Amino acid sequence: GNNGISTLLEDREGTLWVGSSSGGLLRYRDGRFSPVPQFGDTVVVALHEDTRGRIWIGTYGDGLFRYDAGEFRHFTARDGLPARSILAIAEDLRGRLWLGLLHGIMIFDDERFSPLPGVTAPINAIVPDRKGRVWLGGRKGTFRCEGEGCTPIAPLPDVAGRAILPRMVDRAGNLWFAAADGRVVHYDGRTFVFSKVSSDAERILDIFEDQEGSLWVGTRGDGLHRFRSGPLTFHTVEDGLPRDELSAIHVDGTGTAWITAHQGVLIRFRDGTFTPYPIDCGDGPSPLLAITGDARGRLWIGTQEGRLIRFEGGKATCLRDPALEGHAITSLLWDREETLWIGTYRGGLVRGRDGVFTPYGKGAGLPDPRILTLLEDRRGGLWVGTLGGGLCHFEGERCTTNFSHATGLANDIVFSLHQDATGVLWIGTAGGVSRLSDEGIASITTRQGLDSEEIYQIL
Missing domain, CATH: 2.130.10.10 (YVTN repeat-like/Quinoprotein amine dehydrogenase)
Incomplete structure (x- = not known):
């Protein structure tokens, strides 16, 4: 029905x-x-x-x-x-x-x-x-x-x-x-x-x-x-966007939008103009999958081959590390303590601090090594969404709490995370959206009227 x-x-x-x-x-x-x-x-x-x-x-x-x-x-x-x-x-x-x-x-x-x-x-x-x-x-x-x-x-x-x-x-x-x-x-x-x-x-x-x-x-x-302040505006290849699949967007402190593309191109959008910056770490263009910025205004970009790229002043520096090599970088997060957290596909969670990269996997309680999304909450806690292992609350050196379909999560594939103004955590999954608060987990699916159960982004 x-x-x-x-x-x-x-x-x-x-x-x-x-x-x-x-x-x-x-x-x-x-x-x-x-x-x-x-x-x-x-x-x-x-x-x-x-x-x-x-x-x-x-x-x-x-x-x-x-x-x-x-x-x-x-x-x-x-x-x-x-x-x-x-x-x-x-x-x-x-x-x-x-x-x-x-x-x-x-x-x-x-x-x-x-x-x-x-x-x-x-x-x-x-x-x-x-x-x-x-x-x-x-x-x-x-x-x-x-x-x-x-x-x-x-x-x-x-x-x-x-x-x-x-x-x-x-x-x-x-x-x-x-x-x-x-x-x-x-x-x-x-x-x-x-x-x-x-x-x-x-x-x-x-x-x-x-x-x-x-x-x-x-x-x-x-x-x-x-x-925002007028009619909605759509941008296409006619405006200078490349004919490419766009993967992630980051808006820096100046209001400039930075967009990553699958053909190894970083795109800057400022004052109505798109400017492409081809990225090549020496082994040919690689899909750019994730992007974030730090407190110093530098951009950090993750590639499908596990390269971490620092972009500053129009120049890209490619960083390699055994903890990242061969694992697609799917998500990036700079926390309030200026630690870089890197979510990878099959390589688990990696912490970057003072030039040292530390991997965390099954031994740290991570329920699945395939990371899809990261979020720092207002208390400084780190949340890790995975492809098949549900949601993990990471504190110190390990996952202290796991949430899965068995404990009320809508689905064990977590695509997106968002914390609202009241502190409630909203979790977009492959089976609907879940709401995590001090009272516990409640889920909304197509049974409650969602048009689609796959929630890729929450604003």
Whole structure:
């Protein structure tokens, strides 16, 4: 069956509410998912927390529910709500609830439901802005509502009259839409700016603004895109990139991006220009697989043949050591004590300090010699993700704790690691994403709605 997630909400108490397109409502709290028994196989399509902390739940075919102080109330035709399917929920500046229906909009003022005149199309997107206006969208049209009336938005350029769905208002007051042809549309009140991110609007899953003001667009199958101070920009071979597979990116302290390529080329991207630096250690070009930078601004690059390259002032110096020879360098990390940690494929973990390279393998408790990713946490601890041995917490001279599928990890192949602002460690694996906190491990897989179980990067 379909185990897709139709809607998500994190409330002010930190509980995650998950609506399922195959039926049911889940709550994630204290490291555990639990079903809400009142919903059974009811399809939940909309979730909203109002300014009073109440949770509103819109269903497909079973009306509207409100969760308040531990109790659920069901609103149906007996309460003046004629529609059985609630596609979207939002709250305006007056505290009124707007409900998107298959045939228009209902407004609830906590006492009665009232239809909104002039809108009869299906509405599955509702976005109030800071000026008191409410933007509505659906397959058959987009509307701007002010006062008690709504005005259809004229067809936008290049969209040929197809609908655009309002998704969010950013902190600057700009409105963001998902267009029917898979473009994100930015509207500042005067002009519309388009940026292509996907093949159709339904593949655009979410638009989110982070604390730095960057806009992130998540898609189903078309990647993750970030907007910073304007439209999204794509770079191709026409802009100077080599016709090559790119393997890793490092941004240094000056904002310059350094990109490694499989044909032995290091690429600098600065001021809109790509500059290639061919790297050759004397035995022909070798794929460059990993890159990092140290506190002195030098770059360190790992190759498929186990060469460690120091790049400084436009010049490359190739370093060889028996601990690295013949083992592909897959990951590099400079820690806060200025120690270089090197993850290799089949050669285990290698520490570089004062020109001495020390290997660590099975004798140090490493669960697998094939290292895929490294992370230093905020306490200075080293985490090692492996290809088949799960995750290892490395302290001193050995792995002190191992996490595997048998102990709750989503999968024993660990591709990526990220620690968030609260100290929680997120682990991307070949079987989903795991969340490691003081409360233990919890995993999210395709059973909970992930579109793919292979998580190669976490930002």
